[in-house]
Amino acid sequence: MANLIQYAKDEVAKLTHNAYLQAAAAGVLPSGVSINASIDIPKDTNHGDYASSFALAGSKLMKMPPRKIAEIMIQYIPLENSCFDHVEIAGPGFLNFKLGSRWYGNVLNTIEAEGENYGATDQGKGQRVMVEFVSANPTGTMTIGNARGGVLGDSTAAVLERAGYQVWREFYVNDAGNQVDKFALSLEARYLQLLQGEESIVFPEDGYHGEDIKKLARQFYEDYGDSYLTVEPNERRAFMKKFGLEYNISKMQSDLERYGIVYDQWFPESTLHESGYVDETIDLLEQSGYTYEKDGALWFKVTALGGEKDEVLRRTGGGYTYFAVDIAYHRNKFEVRKFDKVIDVLGADHHGHALRFKAGITALGIDNSRLDFLIMQLVQLLQDGKEVKVSKRSGKSITLSDLLDEISVDAARFAFNAKPNNHLIFDLDLAIRQDSENPVYYVQYAHARICSLLDRLSKEGYFVLPAAQINAALLSSEEERALIKCLAQLPEEIFAAARDYDPSRINRYLIQLAGEFHRFYSSQHIKGEERDLLEARLKLADSVRSVLANCLQLLGISAPEKM
RNA sequence: GUCUCCGUAGCUCAGCUGGAUAGAGCAUCCGCCUCCUAAGCGGAAGGCCGGGCGUUCGAAUCGCCCCGGGGACGCCA
Numbered sequence: 074m075a076n077l078i079q080y081a082k083d084e085v086a087k088l089t090h091n092a093y094l095q096a097a098a099a100g101v102l103p104s105g106v107s108i109n110a111s112i113d114i115p116k117d118t119n120h121g122d123y124a125s126s127f128a129l130a131g132s133k134l135m136k137m138p139p140r141k142i143a144e145i146m147i148q149y150i151p152l153e154n155s156c157f158d159h160v161e162i163a164g165p166g167f168l169n170f171k172l173g174s175r176w177y178g179n180v181l182n183t184i185e186a187e188g189e190n191y192g193a194t195d196q197g198k199g200q201r202v203m204v205e206f207v208s209a210n211p212t213g214t215m216t217i218g219n220a221r222g223g224v225l226g227d228s229t230a231a232v233l234e235r236a237g238y239q240v241w242r243e244f245y246v247n248d249a250g251n252q253v254d255k256f257a258l259s260l261e262a263r264y265l266q267l268l269q270g271e272e273s274i275v276f277p278e279d280g281y282h283g284e285d286i287k288k289l290a291r292q293f294y295e296d297y298g299d300s301y302l303t304v305e306p307n308e309r310r311a312f313m314k315k316f317g318l319e320y321n322i323s324k325m326q327s328d329l330e331r332y333g334i335v336y337d338q339w340f341p342e343s344t345l346h347e348s349g350y351v352d353e354t355i356d357l358l359e360q361s362g363y364t365y366e367k368d369g370a371l372w373f374k375v376t377a378l379g380g381e382k383d384e385v386l387r388r389t390g391g392g393y394t395y396f397a398v399d400i401a402y403h404r405n406k407f408e409v410r411k412f413d414k415v416i417d418v419l420g421a422d423h424h425g426h427a428l429r430f431k432a433g434i435t436a437l438g439i440d441n442s443r444l445d446f447l448i449m450q451l452v453q454l455l456q457d458g459k460e461v462k463v464s465k466r467s468g469k470s471i472t473l474s475d476l477l478d479e480i481s482v483d484a485a486r487f488a489f490n491a492k493p494n495n496h497l498i499f500d501l502d503l504a505i506r507q508d509s510e511n512p513v514y515y516v517q518y519a520h521a522r523i524c525s526l527l528d529r530l531s532k533e534g535y536f537v538l539p540a541a542q543i544n545a546a547l548l549s550s551e552e553e554r555a556l557i558k559c560l561a562q563l564p565e566e567i568f569a570a571a572r573d574y575d576p577s578r579i580n581r582y583l584i585q586l587a588g589e590f591h592r593f594y595s596s597q598h599i600k601g602e603e604r605d606l607l608e609a610r611l612k613l614a615d616s617v618r619s620v621l622a623n624c625l626q627l628l629g630i631s632a633p634e635k636m
Numbered sequence: 637g638u639c640u641c642c643g644u645a646g647c648u649c650a651g652c653u654g655g656a657u658a659g660a661g662c663a664u665c666c667g668c669c670u671c672c673u674a675a676g677c678g679g680a681a682g683g684c685c686g687g688g689c690g691u692u693c694g695a696a697u698c699g700c701c702c703c704g705g706g707g708a709c710g711c712c713a
Contacts (some may be wrong), residue, residue, distance in 0.1 A: 600672040
């Protein structure tokens with residue numbers, strides 16, 4: 074759990090604070106001044122590894138020029154037992170600290186000691202968190218949008234696990250309600266059309282027009298022939314509904330598994346209805362006083378809880394809305410299954426709904442800060458340089474399994490793990506090309522390169538030694554130091570990725586780490602160097618291999634030993 | 637109209653809880669394999685950080701107002 078970046082930062086804070094106290098005690102700086110200084114990692118390493126703005130921030134309060142303050146303070150900064158070996162004044166008055174070889178050695182020690190757990194943080198403190206994601210309607214196939222949601226949810230879950238949460242992955246199966254009934258009617262109509270000709274049966278206006286329903290009807294016919302032609306319609310529809318849902322759900326399960334996504338639970342909406350849990354939840358909402366009747370429907374006063382508009386819970390003709398059932402479902406997450414925190418991964422088209430139904434959680438007396446939404450903007454599909462309109466109605470969208478027929482799981486998982494707030498432009502032609510334009514190969518290549526290096530050297534009798542046995546002071550080139558600092562960065566990345574629910578940070582981290590490695594590899598030789606140096610560099614390379622594999626595994630991407 | 641996300645290099649995007657000369661990949665151009673994998677490395681070129689005003693020692697970053705684009709505003713889910 075060691076975070077050496079933070080450790081060094083804390084040390085800068087301590088050193089500067091103590092320096093100020095001593096200077097003030099000696100009467101050379103005004104005493105009793107409280108300064109809120111930043112400690113930054115400069116982009117340009119000529120400015121050191123850490124920069125404190127203490128003197129700049131204190132300039133106004135002390136009524137002294139910043140450089141003057143810095144000059145006094147630097148006399149009170151002893152570096153002997155710190156992780157730094159140099160401090161200097163630069164620019165308008167920054168105090169710039171340079172890390173020493175003790176710190177660099179420590180990074181390699183830590184990576185070795187923590188192994189595949191390196192980078193873990195304890196920010197979750199073992200809290201139980203549910204990540205609900207994809208939850209596509211089982212009335213059809215999964216789209217490219219679900220490809221994004223799947224990666225985002227799964228990777229967020231993985232990052233949270235590494236950050237010390239106990240994570241539960243869940244898929245909510247909408248196997249009840251209006252849409253499912255329409256689905257059954259559509260399926261039935263296609264089945265009857267198959268048997269009696271297209272003209273004899275009127276297809277429901279608001280039904281599912283996609284090809285997949287026709288295919289499903291054909292599948293049903295193959296399994297059951299015309300035996301359901303004479304069955305009483307209600308019974309027939311009920312059976313076909315069950316058939317269609319089971320078929321689609323198992324298809325979704327296998328598609329997602331192929332994509333590297335395995336859930337802890339597939340939670341069927343129908344169970345909430347059957348057990349009376351939805352009724353019970355609506356009763357509670359009525360007792361809360363946030364409901365009213367209008368036009369024969371039961372409404373929920375979202376506006377009384379700060380929302381924009383009220384929502385219907387129970388329709389005039391009876392039957393609960395999606396809104397009502399969703400509140401019940403979330404009550405189940407918190408009250409029955411006792412999750413400390415729940416994260417719903419949703420497309421931007423559900424944003425408004427999400428904000429409003431959060432009010433429902435509040436009305437039930439549940440602290441709504443326990444519920445977070447990870448809203449992702451929609452995916453725009455590009456083919457031949459033109460936008461492909463993804464329309465569910467026409468059934469002409471490109472499905473997740475189509476996509477995985479074209480590109481590798483590795484490439485897909487890397488490409489779709491992008492910052493949720495941004496629209497994602499997915500260029501199909503580019504993804505299919507699978508060449509070096511794809512950054513996933515850049516990262517995987519770094520891993521393969523190291524593996525083959527280790528293999529090569531082992532044949533010459535050189536093996537990776539324990540960190541305690543190498544001389545880290547030999548790793549003093551610019552490239553080596555940049556590489557080690559990059560290795561030390563992982564715990565910070567995990568922390569931020571978990572805090573912001575942004576696992577794409579790990580993508581960027583991997584690209585950076587691979588880049589630092591390639592630069593090190595091209596500028597420094599390992600094979601053929603004298604033993605001490607060879608062993609130090611070999612250890613460094615192996616540490617990089619370990620961290621690359623660690624992060625790739627976290628994202629569900631393979632780490633090939635050969636390419 | 638209201639809410640929300642976005643606007644940074646030719647393209648795709650980082651950087652946004654304020655710090656020094658705004659970064660990367662791709663595309664373009666120029667170099668580098670008798671030497672551990674060239675799926676690599678180095679270099680060049682490329683920018684009113686959408687616009688304006690404000691906050692401050694300091695703004696791509698914070699606040700307000702515009703402009704432009706996506707999404708949502710159903711007794712659908």
